[in-house]
Amino acid sequence: MFDWTSFVHSLPLLGQALLVTLKASLAGNLFGFLIAIPVTALRLSSRPLARTLGASYIFVFRGVPLLVQLLVIYYLLPTTGLPNLSPMTAAVLALSLCSGAYIAEILRGGFLAIPPGQIEAARLLGIGAATTLVRIELPQAVRLTLPSLVNELVLLIKASALISVVGLADLSRVAQNLAASDYLFFQHYLVLALAYCLINLPLTFSGRLLERHLARSQYRAAE
Amino acid sequence: MSQSPTTPQARFPAIRLDQVGKRFGDHQVLEGIDLEVAHSEVVCLIGPSGSGKSTLLRCMAFLEHYDQGEIYIEGALIGWEIDDQGRRRRASNRRLRQSRSNLGMVFQQFNLWPHMTALGNVSEALKRVKGLSRLDAERRGRQALERVGLLDKADAHPARLSGGQQQRVAIARALAMEPKIMLFDEPTSALDPELVGEVLAVMKRLASEGMTMVVVTHEMGFAARMADTLVFLDHGRIIARGAPAQVFGEEAPPRVRQFLQDYLERNALLIDANTEAPGAMPSSISAGDGAAAATKGMF
Ligand SMILES: Nc1ncnc2c1ncn2[C@@H]1O[C@H](COP(=O)(O)OP(=O)(O)O)[C@@H](O)[C@H]1O
Numbered sequence: 001m002f003d004w005t006s007f008v009h010s011l012p013l014l015g016q017a018l019l020v021t022l023k024a025s026l027a028g029n030l031f032g033f034l035i036a037i038p039v040t041a042l043r044l045s046s047r048p049l050a051r052t053l054g055a056s057y058i059f060v061f062r063g064v065p066l067l068v069q070l071l072v073i074y075y076l077l078p079t080t081g082l083p084n085l086s087p088m089t090a091a092v093l094a095l096s097l098c099s100g101a102y103i104a105e106i107l108r109g110g111f112l113a114i115p116p117g118q119i120e121a122a123r124l125l126g127i128g129a130a131t132t133l134v135r136i137e138l139p140q141a142v143r144l145t146l147p148s149l150v151n152e153l154v155l156l157i158k159a160s161a162l163i164s165v166v167g168l169a170d171l172s173r174v175a176q177n178l179a180a181s182d183y184l185f186f187q188h189y190l191v192l193a194l195a196y197c198l199i200n201l202p203l204t205f206s207g208r209l210l211e212r213h214l215a216r217s218q219y220r221a222a223e
Numbered sequence: 224m225s226q227s228p229t230t231p232q233a234r235f236p237a238i239r240l241d242q243v244g245k246r247f248g249d250h251q252v253l254e255g256i257d258l259e260v261a262h263s264e265v266v267c268l269i270g271p272s273g274s275g276k277s278t279l280l281r282c283m284a285f286l287e288h289y290d291q292g293e294i295y296i297e298g299a300l301i302g303w304e305i306d307d308q309g310r311r312r313r314a315s316n317r318r319l320r321q322s323r324s325n326l327g328m329v330f331q332q333f334n335l336w337p338h339m340t341a342l343g344n345v346s347e348a349l350k351r352v353k354g355l356s357r358l359d360a361e362r363r364g365r366q367a368l369e370r371v372g373l374l375d376k377a378d379a380h381p382a383r384l385s386g387g388q389q390q391r392v393a394i395a396r397a398l399a400m401e402p403k404i405m406l407f408d409e410p411t412s413a414l415d416p417e418l419v420g421e422v423l424a425v426m427k428r429l430a431s432e433g434m435t436m437v438v439v440t441h442e443m444g445f446a447a448r449m450a451d452t453l454v455f456l457d458h459g460r461i462i463a464r465g466a467p468a469q470v471f472g473e474e475a476p477p478r479v480r481q482f483l484q485d486y487l488e489r490n491a492l493l494i495d496a497n498t499e500a501p502g503a504m505p506s507s508i509s510a511g512d513g514a515a516a517a518t519k520g521m522f
C-alpha cells in the first residue's frame with residue numbers, strides 16, 4: 001500500500017518545499033504584523049480620515065481572495081511599469097498585505113480592551129503617541145489577543161498553499177508534482193496533510209501553553 | 224503650607240481659572256468657574272457626585288477641552304491658543320506637553336501599566352521623555368518609590384500589589400517627573416477602607432513639603448485637615464469656598480450643610496457597623512469646631 005522507496009526519494013524535495021512554505025508564511029506573518037500596527041492605529045484614530053483609511057485597507061485586503069492578490073501582484077503589477085518581483089518576494093508581499101488586514105482586526109480588540117486611563121496617564125507624563133503605542137498599548141494588545149494571533153499564523157500557513165500559482169515549489173506544489181510523476185496520489189497527499197499538521201500542531205500547542213502561562217502570570221492586564 | 228520657604232516667590236499663581244465653562248452636548252457641566260491656586264497651596268474640591276469635580280480637574284490638565292474661559296498653568300494658557308480675532312485654536316502638541324510638564328496627575332483607578340514592574344512604571348517617562356539612560360532613570364525611579372515607601376516593591380508588577388500600594392506607585396510615577404503641581408482625582412475612592420490611610424499619609428507628606436495640590440476627594444476628614452482652601456462644587460458652579468472652618472461652618476449655604484449632613488449620616492452608619500471607621504468625620508459641623516472635629520481619627 002505505502003511505497004516507502006518513493007517516500008524516501010521524495011524526502012529531499014519535500015524538505016526544500018517545507019522551507020519554502022515556512023519561509024513565505026513566517027515572513028508574511030512577521031511583515032503582516034508590522035503592517036497591522038499602523039493600520040490598527042489608523043483604525044482607532046480620532047480623525048475620521050485616518051479611520052476611513054484604516055478601514056479601507058482592512059476591507060480591501062480581507063475582501064479580495066488571497067489567490068487574486070497573488071495574481072495581481074505577480075502578473076499584473078509589472079504590466080503597469082512597476083519592477084518585476086521574484087516569486088518569493090511577490091508571495092511574501094501578498095501574504096503580508098493580507099495577514100496585515102486580519103491581524104489588524106485582531107489587534108483592534110486588544111487595543112480597545114486597554115483602559116483609556118492608561119493612555120491618559122502616558123499623555124500627561126509627556127510620552128508621545130507613537131511611544132505610547134509601542135511601549136504601552138502594543139505589548140498589552142498582543143498579550144490579550146495571543147490565542148487569535150497564533151491562530152492567524154496557523155491559518156496563514158495553510159493559506160500559503162496558494163503561493164504555487166506564482167511558481168514557487170512549496171509543499172503543496174511539490175506534492176502535486178510527485179503525485180503526477182508516479183500516480184501515488186493517496187500516499188503523497190497523505191504525507192502533505194501530515195506535514196501541515198506537524199507544523200501547525202506544535203504551534204497550536206505552544207499557543208495554548210503561552211496563553212495559560214500569561215493567564216497565570218503577573219503580566220496579565222486585568223486588574 | 225501656604226508659605227513654604229523652599230518655594231520661590233512667583234509672579235503668577237500656580238493655577239488660574241478665569242470664567243471656565245465646559246459642556247458635553249447641551250449639558251453645561253461647568254459654568255463660570257473662577258479659581259486661583261497659589262504655589263504650595265492645597266485646594267480640595269468637594270461636592271456631590273456628578274457636580275463636575277472630575278471634569279474641572281481634567282480641564283486643568285486639558286484631558287477635557289474646556290470651551291469657555293481660560294486656564295493658566297504656571298502663567299501659561301493650557302491647551303488653547305487665542306489668535307488676533309480672539310478665536311481659540313488647539314495649541315501645538317509641543318506647547319501642550321510643555322504646560323503639562325508642570326502637572327502630575329493621580330487617578331481614582333491608578334492607571335498603572337500592568338505589563339511593567341513598579342520601577343518600570345516609574346522610570347518609563349524618565350527614559351522616554353527626559354531622555355535619561357536606563358541606569359539614571361532607574362536610580363531616579365527608585366528615589367521616587369522610596370518617597371512613597373515602596374522601594375522594596377520595585378520589581379513587583381501592579382497585579383501583585385495592594386490597591387494602596389498601586390496608588391502609591393502611581394503617585395511616585397507622577398512625582399518622578401518633578402511636577403510643580405499635583406492633581407488628584409478621588410485617589411482613595413477605589414480603595415478598601417483599611418488601605419486609604421497609607422495613601423492619605425503620602426499625600427499629607429507631599430503637602431507638608433510644599434507641593435501645590437488640587438485634590439478631588441470624598442474624605443471630608445482629610446479635606447478639613449489638609450486643605451488651605453475648600454471649594455464646594457454643585458451643578459458645575461462653585462457655591463462655597465474658603466478655609467475649611469468657614470466652609471464647614473455655620474454660614475455655609477444650605478446645600479453644603481445638607482451635603483455634610485448626608486456625609487455624617489453615612490459615616491455614622493459605618494461607625495455603628497465597624498465601631499472604628501477609618502477616615503471618620505466630624506461628629507458635629509457646628510461653627511468653628513467642624514474642622515477640628517473633622518481631623519478626629521484621621522491619622
Ligand atoms: N465624557 C462625558 N460625556 C458626557 N457627559 C459627561 C462626560 N463626563 C462627565 N459627564 C457628565 O458631566 C457631569 C459631571 O461629571 P463629573 O465631572 O465626572 O462629576 P464628579 O466628578 O463631580 O462626580 C455628570 O453629569 C456627567 O454625567
Ligand SMILES: [Mg+2]
Nearest residue numbers: 276277278409
Ligand atoms: Mg469624579
